[in-house]
Amino acid sequence: MHILTSVAAVRAARARHGSIGLVPTMGFLHEGHLSLVRRAKAECGAVAVSIFVNPSQFGQGEDFQSYPRDLSRDLRCLEGADVDLAFTPQVAEIYPPGFDTRIDVGAVTRGLEGAARPGHFDGVATVVAKLLNIVQPTRAYFGQKDAQQAVVIQRLARDLDMACEIVIAPTVREADGVAMSSRNAYLSAAERKAATVLIGALTAGQACFSAGEMDAATLKAAILERLAAEPLARVDYVSVADPETLAELSDARRGALVSLAVRIGPARLIDNLLLE
Numbered sequence: 001m002h003i004l005t006s007v008a009a010v011r012a013a014r015a016r017h018g019s020i021g022l023v024p025t026m027g028f029l030h031e032g033h034l035s036l037v038r039r040a041k042a043e044c045g046a047v048a049v050s051i052f053v054n055p056s057q058f059g060q061g062e063d064f065q066s067y068p069r070d071l072s073r074d075l076r077c078l079e080g081a082d083v084d085l086a087f088t089p090q091v092a093e094i095y096p097p098g099f100d101t102r103i104d105v106g107a108v109t110r111g112l113e114g115a116a117r118p119g120h121f122d123g124v125a126t127v128v129a130k131l132l133n134i135v136q137p138t139r140a141y142f143g144q145k146d147a148q149q150a151v152v153i154q155r156l157a158r159d160l161d162m163a164c165e166i167v168i169a170p171t172v173r174e175a176d177g178v179a180m181s182s183r184n185a186y187l188s189a190a191e192r193k194a195a196t197v198l199i200g201a202l203t204a205g206q207a208c209f210s211a212g213e214m215d216a217a218t219l220k221a222a223i224l225e226r227l228a229a230e231p232l233a234r235v236d237y238v239s240v241a242d243p244e245t246l247a248e249l250s251d252a253r254r255g256a257l258v259s260l261a262v263r264i265g266p267a268r269l270i271d272n273l274l275l276e
Contacts, residue, residue, distance in 0.1 A: 001079050003086045007134050010048075010087050014136055017046040017084065022137035022164075024128060027051040028068040029077045032172035032180040036141040037081045039169055048085035048135050049078055055091060056102070057123030068185045087135070094130060102126050105152050105159070108246050112239055112259060113148050113270070124149055125156050132157070132164050140164050145171040145179045147259055147272040151246060171271070173199070183267045190232070191265040197230035198262055198271040205240075205258050209275050216240040216252045227262060236261035236268065243274060 004010050014020065021040030025033050033049075040047045051074055058064035071088060078086050102122045109121035132140060142150050150168045157166050172180050177199035178192075187195060204226040205219045213219060220238045227233050240249050243257040252275060259272035 001075075001083050001086055003075065003088060005087075005089055006093060007089075010085065010134050013085050014048075019045040019138040020084075020135065021047050022131065022135045022140045023047065023049045024131050024140065024142070025049060025051055025074075026053045026067065026182065027074050028070055028182040028185065029074045030172075030180045030182065032143055032145065034077065034081055035172050036143065036169055037078070037083060039167070040139065040141050041082065043167075044138055046084040047082075048087060048137065049083050050087040050089075050131055050135070052087075052089055052094060052127070052131075054094075054123060054127045056095070056126060057120050059117050059119060062117070063183075068182050085135075087131075094127065103129055103156065105156050108148070108151050108155055111246055111248070112237060112241075113261065116236055116261065121149070121152050125152060128153055129156060129160070132162055137164050139167050141167045141169060143171060144168050145181065145271065147257055147270075148246060151244065177203075179269075179271045181269065183269065186267040187265055191267070194230050194232040194264050195267075195269060197227055197233050197264075198260060198269055201226040201238075201260065202258060202271060202273045206273060206275060209252055214251050214253070216249050216256075219252055219258070223258070223260065227260075232264050234263040236263060 002013055021044035023036045023040055037047055053067050055064055103125040104122055105125045114121050154166050176196050178195050201223045205223040208219050208222040219240055223238050227235050238260045240252050241257045243255055249256055254275055256275045257272055261270045
């Protein structure tokens with residue numbers, strides 16, 4: 001595995017490969033990331049993984065400084081997964097002096113996470129556009145757990161006519177249903193147990209829909225009722241939205257995106273499902 005820290009080195013290494021899959025990460029890797037690596041390995045001739053905690057997607061007072069990091073462990077994981085290229089740049093390599101460009105993907109960034117974290121998706125879109133330009137991958141792989149991010153990146157690639165195919169893979173979960181996330185490391189044992197309320201609430205919404213309920217407000221009420229049963233959970237939002245535009249729906253339908261954000265202890269956790 002080649003460990004690269006500069007744009008020039010990545011471009012030189014990229015030229016030696018045909019099809020290549022890119023898995024962008026912020027490090028502190030878990031099975032969710034590695035599942036994307038395995039899929040990229042199966043579908044592409046080579047695999048590149050970026051590890052970069054992107055400061056431009058963190059707002060004032062958010063956890064940029066405390067975000068979990070363990071680069072040596074991450075590199076061992078990637079070596080074991082037979083990754084070809086690991087790109088581990090410093091902030092100045094991605095945002096050199098004088099850098100002054102941000103990408104606004106429009107309406108799909110305004111609600112949900114975008115409303116709670118102003119400017120977040122400008123930072124996400126900008127760094128993803130840079131990584132796609134640097135690596136020039138055939139495909140880039142992201143997880144459904146960050147559902148709004150997936151929509152934003154798909155819109156970015158489509159609107160800017162990027163040749164890269166954006167692949168969204170299913171959420172990878174722990175045995176108790178909790179979505180894998182680097183931020184789970186913030187949780188105490190009691191808080192980690194409480195985190196199961198997210199998938200429990202989403203499942204309650206799905207059960208309500210499966211029983212024939214189409215009213216989005218009623219589905220949200222079922223989800224909120226389940227969340228209210230967990231004293232450690234503080235709800236930021238519950239949404240039932242169109243899966244492409246992220247516009248809120250009054251009537252749910254198959255394929256609608258049900259998402260939520262919940263604070264438990266020091267962690268702000270998100271999860272979602274598509275109604276079946």
